[in-house]
Amino acid sequence: MKLVTTGQHCDDLMDALTEFRESGPTVQRWGAQLARRLSGGARLLVAGNGGSAAQAQHLTAELVGRYREDRPPFSALALHADTSSTTAIANDYGVQEVFARQTCAHGRPGDVLMLLSTSGASANLLSAATEAHRIGMLVWAMTGPAPNPLEAVSDEALCVNAPVSATVQELHLVAVHMVCEAFDRAIEENTAAAERRTAGEHRTRKEDSA
Structure with a gap:
């Protein structure tokens, strides 16, 4: 190995990063749309494997806690973080179903599922995307270079054009922070x-009562 x-x-x-800057409008749109949906009572579900799981959980921490300034908390769940459910599902149904079954349990029409994968080919994430679409959820993906299977089954994908997984993950973290911004x-x-x-409305009522 070199x-x-x-x-x-x-x-x-x-x-x-130079090429990634072109993704700015997509990230901006995701953040604004996520704000509208979560403010209206929807929730965000996220999942990933390995390092991508850490990036996904970073996003939920910023939304449930805060990113910079104080604001109300919003509903965001990292599916891989529930180790008891994840291991039980893997044991009973197979690793491919660990996120799909949780998406079925927690997802509702109008919710958002965000999936992170450097390869864009993880079977358990592809199964989750299929389940989310069945429910009526919006599916976003952050992946490595396009084309890839996860990009193909998502409503929209942010694909990092880098050959090394470490670089992809580093730019996924940049994307997470930009979404939060x-x-x-x-x-x-x-x-x-x-x-x-x-x-x-208050001024109008005062004028009407004058």
């Missing part, structure tokens, strides 16, 4: 708009 120097690692990351911005804008509407 070893990569630390300098080469940084060079590979910079090359991939867009999410928080949309929440702030929606809150401000609601406050303006409430103030306008």
Whole structure:
């Protein structure tokens, strides 16, 4: 196996990041749409394997907790984080069903399922995407280079064009933070708009009663 120097690692990351910047509009749209759905009572389900599981759980932590400024918590579940359910399902139904069965249990029409995979070929994520579509959920994916099977079965995918899994995962983390930035911005804008509407309605009532 050819070893990569630390300098080469940084060079590979910079090359991939330059191309990744073109994904900005997609990430912005995801954050805004996620803000609308979660504010309306929907939830986000996320899943991944290995390092991608860590990235997925990072996203749920930012939404249930906070990213930067204080705001209300929002419903986001990392399916792989429930080790008892995951291992029980794997034992009884097979590894391919560990996320699909949890998606069936927790997912509702209008919810969002986000799947992270460097290969875009993980069988358990593909099964989860199929189940989510059956329920009526929106399916997003973060993957490595396109085309890949997960991209093909998702409603929309953000594909990192990098040959090394480590670089893909590093840019998935960048994407997670960018989604959180867009999410928080949309929440702030929606809150401000609601406050303006409430103030306008209050003024109208005062004028009508004068």
